[in-house]
Amino acid sequence: AILWTYSVSSSTSLMPYTFGILGYASAPIMLIAFVALTNGLMQRMLDVSLRHPEARTMPALGALIAGRPGCVFWNFVQVGIQMLFLPCILRFAIKALKQLVLPASTDGQVHPDRAPGVWGHEGVWISLMMAALLVVTNVQRRFKHAAAVCKATCLLNILQVLLVVVQVSLHLGKGGATASQPEPLPPSSFGTSEPQDRGYWLGGFTAISTFCYCYCPVFIAVEGMQELRDRTEAGKALRWSAAGICMIYIIVGCMAVLSWGWRREYEFFDELRPGFLGRGANLILFLSSSVDAFITSVSLNQRLQDTMNPTFDAEDWGASACARWFLYSLPSWVLALLMLCFVPNLSTLVGLMAAFIGPLAQII
Numbered sequence: 001a002i003l004w005t006y007s008v009s010s011s012t013s014l015m016p017y018t019f020g021i022l023g024y025a026s027a028p029i030m031l032i033a034f035v036a037l038t039n040g041l042m043q044r045m046l047d048v049s050l051r052h053p054e055a056r057t058m059p060a061l062g063a064l065i066a067g068r069p070g071c072v073f074w075n076f077v078q079v080g081i082q083m084l085f086l087p088c089i090l091r092f093a094i095k096a097l098k099q100l101v102l103p104a105s106t107d108g109q110v111h112p113d114r115a116p117g118v119w120g121h122e123g124v125w126i127s128l129m130m131a132a133l134l135v136v137t138n139v140q141r142r143f144k145h146a147a148a149v150c151k152a153t154c155l156l157n158i159l160q161v162l163l164v165v166v167q168v169s170l171h172l173g174k175g176g177a178t179a180s181q182p183e184p185l186p187p188s189s190f191g192t193s194e195p196q197d198r199g200y201w202l203g204g205f206t207a208i209s210t211f212c213y214c215y216c217p218v219f220i221a222v223e224g225m226q227e228l229r230d231r232t233e234a235g236k237a238l239r240w241s242a243a244g245i246c247m248i249y250i251i252v253g254c255m256a257v258l259s260w261g262w263r264r265e266y267e268f269f270d271e272l273r274p275g276f277l278g279r280g281a282n283l284i285l286f287l288s289s290s291v292d293a294f295i296t297s298v299s300l301n302q303r304l305q306d307t308m309n310p311t312f313d314a315e316d317w318g319a320s321a322c323a324r325w326f327l328y329s330l331p332s333w334v335l336a337l338l339m340l341c342f343v344p345n346l347s348t349l350v351g352l353m354a355a356f357i358g359p360l361a362q363i364i
Contacts, residue, residue, distance in 0.1 A: 007085070008157050008245060009288035010092040011214035012164075012252050013269045014350070019253030020262035021198060021207035025184035028250045034211045035242050046234050049222050053231075058222050077360050079303060082296050084353040086332065087339040088213070089292045090133070091346045094125045095267055096286035104274045126340050130333065137297045137329050138322070141314045153288055160284040161248050164269075167277040168259045180261035198262060206266070206347050209354035214249065215242075266347050300332040301325070 019027040048061060055061040058078055062070030098112040102119065105111050118124050143149075183198065190204035256268060265271050269285055272278030305312050305328045313321065343349055 007089065007214065007292060008248065009153075009160060009285050010089060010292070011210070012157070012160065012248055013092070013267050013285060014210045014214065015249045015253035016256035016260075016264040016268040017266045018207040018210045019257045020180075020182070020264045021186070021203050023183050023185040024254050024257045026186055027207075027253060028246075030208075031211060031214075031249060032246055035215055035246055038215055039238055039242050042238060043235050045222060046238070050231060050234070056222070061222055075303075079300065080356055080360075081353070082300055083332065083335060084339075084349070084356055086293060086296045086300070086336045087343070088346070088349045088353060089289045089296065090129055090336060090340060091349060092267070093286055093289035093293060094129050095270065095346070096282040096289060097129070098125065099270065099272075099274065099282040100279055100286060108273055109271075110274050122344060123341075126337070130337050130340070133293060133297060133336075134329065134333055136294060137301060137333075138326055140294075141298070141325060142302070143295050143298045149291060153291060156284045156288060157248065160281050160288075161252055163277045163281040163284075164252050164272070165255055167272055167275075167281065168255050170277070171273060180263040182257045182262050206351065209351045212354035212357045213350045215245070297329070297332055297336075301329045304328050304331060 022030060045058075045061060048065070049055045052061075052064055055064045059071045059074040062072075062074035064070070066073070095112075098115075099110050102110050102112060102115050105114060113120065186204070187199035190199050190201040192199040192201070194200060195202070252268075256264060260271075269278075269282050272281055305325070308328065309324065312324065314325075339349065343352070
């Protein structure tokens with residue numbers, strides 16, 4: 001359930017763009033190959049953890065394999081991924097929130113850049129989201145009821161897919177962008193410098209980078225295995241979650257491209273008409289992204305607290321304890337705020353995360 005939850009809703013919104021650029025026939029093959037390769041390598045990590053029950057986290061597994069350098073390296077990888085993931089998922093939540101609360105224009109679409117007054121300023125939305133995150137993570141210091149929340153989010157992800165499929169079917173060829181002929185295969189080359197062309201080189205790299213983002217939860221597989229009653233079932237759980245994720249991505253990606261053409265917005269849910277179906281899909285995206293941001297932020301805060309003050313009592317709500325926890329929560333919050341302000345483009349944030357994950361995954 002954890003792998004079915006973490007980043008799946010936001011990744012689903014990127015699939016139409018990816019499938020449009022890479023081709024509705026070839027993109028599913030690339031996706032399955034990437035997930036299968038990643039799953040196979042992670043299965044080896046799980047096998048090592050099963051043989052050594054004391055290695056209950058990725059850093060502990062790194063320490064088992066390579067000593068203290070391995071532990072430090074894995075801590076760096078996990079913290080780095082989480083720190084890059086946090087502004088990404090907050091950006092998804094902000095975009096979904098705009099689609100929910102802003103009125104539609106005369107063309108039937110929501111255009112945040114045309115919002116009246118202060119609502120047209122990106123800083124206002126960032127401030128609202130970051131203020132809410134800071135309050136929630138200081139009121140709720142630990143992520144409780146993880147199993148129930150993950151199962152509920154899984155059901156919401158499935159409902160989101162149904163809403164998107166129905167929306168695409170009812171408004172066939174009436175997406176936010178002009179309809180364009182869907183293509184089964186990628187362009188013969190990504191050498192053009194025209195952004196509107198399918199062979200635009202930056203578009204090709206951007207589409208491929210979404211694969212690294214969409215399956216980043218695999219880096220918490222060892223931790224997720226500890227939630228199972230029978231840890232030997234971890235491999236089966238990993239395979240089933242991968243199959244489910246691929247099915248969701250392929251359905252949404254292919255349906256959108258085959259119905260509305262290859263030229264899709266990077267964040268596809270911006271194209272959905274703001275009726276019951278479109279706002280419902282964006283509501284699920286907002287809720288799922290907010291939960292992901294909360295989980296990530298709490299995890300980062302707890303890591304810092306465990307390093308700085310291992311004996312800290314999370315149930316102590318005295319003034320001194322609240323002040324200390326506030327300080328523990330600030331570093332991740334400030335870094336996320338800076339990235340949202342100075343890297344405002346969602347595709348750039350996802351690209352930075354992919355650039356971080358790719359090389360380190362090869363080392364692992």
